[in-house]
Amino acid sequence: MTTPSRLPEPYGQGGGANLADILERVLDKGVVIAGDIRINLLDIELLTIKLRLIVASVDKAKEMGIDWWESDPALSSRARRDELARENAELRERLARLEELEPRRAQEETP
Amino acid sequence: MTGLRYVYAVCRPFGTPLQAQLTGVSGDPPRLLPHHGLVAVVSHVPEADFAEEPLRAHLEDLDWLTAVARAHQGVIDALTTVTTPLPLRLGTVFRDDSGVRTMMEAREESFLRTLDRLEGRVEWGVKVYLESEPAPETAVAPERKPASGRDYLRQRRMRTKSHEELWQKAETFATRLHEMLSECAEDSRLHAPQNPTLSGASGRNVLNAAYLVRRTESEEFVEKVDRTKDGAPGIRVELTGPWAAYSFAGEETAPSEGKPGEGP
Numbered sequence: 001m002t003t004p005s006r007l008p009e010p011y012g013q014g015g016g017a018n019l020a021d022i023l024e025r026v027l028d029k030g031v032v033i034a035g036d037i038r039i040n041l042l043d044i045e046l047l048t049i050k051l052r053l054i055v056a057s058v059d060k061a062k063e064m065g066i067d068w069w070e071s072d073p074a075l076s077s078r079a080r081r082d083e084l085a086r087e088n089a090e091l092r093e094r095l096a097r098l099e100e101l102e103p104r105r106a107q108e109e110t111p
Numbered sequence: 112m113t114g115l116r117y118v119y120a121v122c123r124p125f126g127t128p129l130q131a132q133l134t135g136v137s138g139d140p141p142r143l144l145p146h147h148g149l150v151a152v153v154s155h156v157p158e159a160d161f162a163e164e165p166l167r168a169h170l171e172d173l174d175w176l177t178a179v180a181r182a183h184q185g186v187i188d189a190l191t192t193v194t195t196p197l198p199l200r201l202g203t204v205f206r207d208d209s210g211v212r213t214m215m216e217a218r219e220e221s222f223l224r225t226l227d228r229l230e231g232r233v234e235w236g237v238k239v240y241l242e243s244e245p246a247p248e249t250a251v252a253p254e255r256k257p258a259s260g261r262d263y264l265r266q267r268r269m270r271t272k273s274h275e276e277l278w279q280k281a282e283t284f285a286t287r288l289h290e291m292l293s294e295c296a297e298d299s300r301l302h303a304p305q306n307p308t309l310s311g312a313s314g315r316n317v318l319n320a321a322y323l324v325r326r327t328e329s330e331e332f333v334e335k336v337d338r339t340k341d342g343a344p345g346i347r348v349e350l351t352g353p354w355a356a357y358s359f360a361g362e363e364t365a366p367s368e369g370k371p372g373e374g375p
Contacts, residue, residue: 099260
């Protein structure tokens with residue numbers, strides 16, 4: 001839910017932001033500066049954090065063919081998914097045909 | 112113990128004082144550390160938590176991380192009400208004030224350039240969800256026991272097809288919405304879909320985008336998003352913000368001519 005206070009003035013507390021909204025911004029966005037305390041968020045820690053944050057959604061998204069956010073905003077996965085859907089349909093047809101053949105063959109084979 | 116310096120943001124000097132009760136990541140109120148034409152917003156943090164080893168360990172602890180992330184965002188949010196902050200990534204820590212000043216001096220030019228670019232702009236987050244349950248009228252016929260393997264597959268195909276159609280619909284909706292919003296924003300970014308366990312949101316997140324919008328044009332932007340909310344059954348649009356321009360603060364993401372979503 002968004003709050004009524006999300007109009008430009010006065011500013012609300014991040015509107016209806018959830019934890020994922022906040023974490024993705026403070027951990028993954030913003031200016032990267034190497035401080036005196038060298039936690040290499042970019043190389044090691046942030047990667048593990050990021051993995052934990054998004055791995056579930058990445059898996060689900062990929063399952064569904066939604067992966068445009070990691071490469072190209074032009075929704076390039078559609079072509080690939082159509083191809084997959086077509087292939088899937090073909091395979092299902094073949095499986096159905098085989099399943100129909102199976103009982104007949106089993107009958108023929110029994111003496 | 113003197114403590115370390117945790118830096119939240121860099122801004123141009125601003126006249127309005129921060130809220131008196133505002134506290135930073137370790138309970139210490141944020142202070143302003145001016146240097147030349149810039150101000151760093153800093154609070155003191157204990158070495159026991161923010162030196163390299165303990166910080167590394169803490170970052171593995173989601174509860175600790177959540178508290179620090181909220182406090183960090185709280186300070187940035189307070190800054191956003193009075194100026195245009197350049198938010199730094201969580202965990203930017205220096206030994207002392209002079210370390211912070213040295214850093215500001217070294218990056219002065221790029222800070223000023225980025226602050227100029229973001230001046231008077233805020234970030235709005237827009238997410239599109241596909242609700243988990245298909246609307247009743249699109250639901251497939253009640254399940255009956257498949258009479259054969261072929262029948263079973265036919266039923267399965269029907270279900271997959273209606274699922275595919277829903278996705279197709281959501282994707283088309285999201286693409287169109289992103290195109291429309293990009294037109295009235297100065298810049299935009301597409302982020303990874305969110306993890307439902309972290310976001311606590313229902314449905315599948317199919318669009319997670321950020322838009323850089325002038326404050327003066329924000330009302331119009333918000334209205335535009337609001338108008339799309341009842342547009343499509345089974346699809347939910349969520350708006351968050353205004354945020355500091357987190358998604359647009361990186362130097363390497365300086366404004367380009369093309370906007371994401373603009374195809375040939």
